[in-house]
Amino acid sequence: MTASLACRASGLCLVLAILSGCQATGLSKWTPANAGAESVSEAQSHNAIFDGTATVGATDTEFEVGKNPYAYDDIPPGVRPAMDTREAGLWFSVDKVEEQSKTAGNRITDPELNKYISEIVCKLSGPYCSDVRVYIQRVPIFNASMYPNGMMSILSGFLLRTQNEAQLVAVLGHEAGHYIRRHSIQRMEDMIAKQDFSVIFSFVSAGLGVPVMSDILQVAMLSSLYAYGRDNEREADLIGINLMHKHGYDAREAAKIWELLLREEDPDRDLNEVSTSTSFSSSHPSSAERMQTLRQIALKLQGPDKWGITNKAKFDEIVGPWKFQFLEDEIRLQNWNTSLELLNILKESGHKKSEIAYFQGEIFRNRNKKADADAEKEEDRIADHEKALKAYEQSMSYANAPPQAYRAAGLLYLRDGRTETAKAALMSYLKRMPAAPDRKLIEYMITNASGKIS
């Protein structure tokens, strides 16, 4: 009988029992993931190879700069939680999410990109290599996330904003840190415990006739839940930068990510003046706080003259070609100003100038389209039209211009009534992109182009 009021025990007695503070969790039970996996004891000894220290409890004292990231003993490598634990249930539900992600339409399955990123994740995960699986998704948002069962989701919006392998490692190491420290189940346990307490508190305050007390508690509890989550993020940041250091990457790049993100949000602000304070309902510490903390840690780890590598060349070779597609997705978000600043940042880090110019054109052209509806913005519209055309022309001045720049310019020339120039540009587009999906349409436009199209 589910949730029957005629339940297994006398209600009041149990509530009193809980009030007196008895609570049981079955967290420390582990079983090997499968028959072929190493046994728990072997896994633990494997773990011990990395530093040989004894068990360390989950306390704040572990916030240690330079601590061996593989020396936490929250979860032994190669194991799944025992079936009768809350954690097994959590894994069960995310196993389902993972099953769906495998065949998700937005998953990027390109073998080369997956191999490159998976190998980095494997290296960072050390003894946990076989426990972590990478899924790259085409989503234009700056994020990556770790699921409790070892599924790591990496979004294309993050890859777009990453400038080198060291920056990639800073975030992937952060995610690996969540797994190594079992943050998901910790947060869940924290939430359950706090919710339990709040119910007891509500009973008591309602019983005493001061129900408003429980409202105050609710705010405090929410705040505490978020604070707990932020502490997890801070710890993951630390594990991430410790992993960077361990594998010889330039630790300064971790802070760089947040610096660039802040700049993208508001290009004009002074980064030394940014407030590091965090709203009580933030899931993560503020970007400014993360930037400053990571800068200090980097100095402690490697400064001032023992900086590691960034592996930019390899990164650009593998991830670079994907950025065109990721930028197309980015522009569809219609965040014109941040996208323009993102292009500036990409340009500084050496992204192809022809592509930067093309996407600047795309931003002006699309913004222009939006402004069309508003007659008062006629002046802006004309300005954007001119800017777009100029940007496309600049793009086309490079030998490696994307074919799409010719198409876009061609269409704008048509609007201006410059038929012959338009035809030439559209023909260049087709010549440079023989398999163009819109070939028929463009051919029709070339044949029928005469006079001004509005």
Place this chain on the structure above:
Amino acid sequence: MRRLSYLHTFYCDNMFFEYTLRVFKCYGEGGGVLIMAIFRAKTSRILAFATALVCLLSACQTTAVYTNESLKRSEDRVRLLVMPMDVELSEVSFGGVPSIRADWTEAASGHLRESLAEFLASRKVEIIAYTPPDEDPIITSHDQQLVKLFSVVGNSISVHQYIPAFALPSKKEQFDWSLGNELTVLAKRYNADYALFLTVKDSYATAERAAAIAVAAILFGVSLQGGVQQGASALVDLKTGEFAWFNQLARGTGDVRTAKPAKETITFLMQEFPK
């Protein structure tokens, strides 16, 4: 007292939505509106208590929808492809936070499978268990897309067929939902006539939670969320992709953790299954 239910809805937005939807499904629009009103703590203590009792203790009767009372048979028996069940059992903590229990889920899947086999055996139906195609990523992916499609269409049926407020004008007279003709792939591969999809989501209050529910109800007249059993079953014609039969349940009773009550859940879910 009012604070308690306020607190409850405040924290469990999702659960509250599901709960309300369940009441909508069970008791129709009136019930849903009533529950929403109570959960917003605008009614009296006695009414809240009474409704809580009704919700928690009564089984909710649903009726199956189908196109035909009997199955189309190519031969003597109907060949039925049984898709993997989607089962999920969770435990509601003292504070009302649900967490999935893997061990219960595993046991329940076994019980439900056995009860289903027993039920179908009495119906002259030949069961073909769905086995994933061997490691072929394209076929596996295609099959998974079909399962995803089913869950989307199944949810739509659940909402638009069972909740009067969301009834679709085009579906008033006929039950004509379809998964399209892609399913013929499964018909050919398994030489099957129909596919059966079945899902059961069940949650159980811990002893502490049950106590909290009792205390809240008796002392403060407030209804706290306990366990809920939800399920759906559907029969799809593999030759045409059309839904031949659909049934669902949502109630505050039932238990699939052990064999005997699991059988009762299957009987409930397979009500009015075509002959």
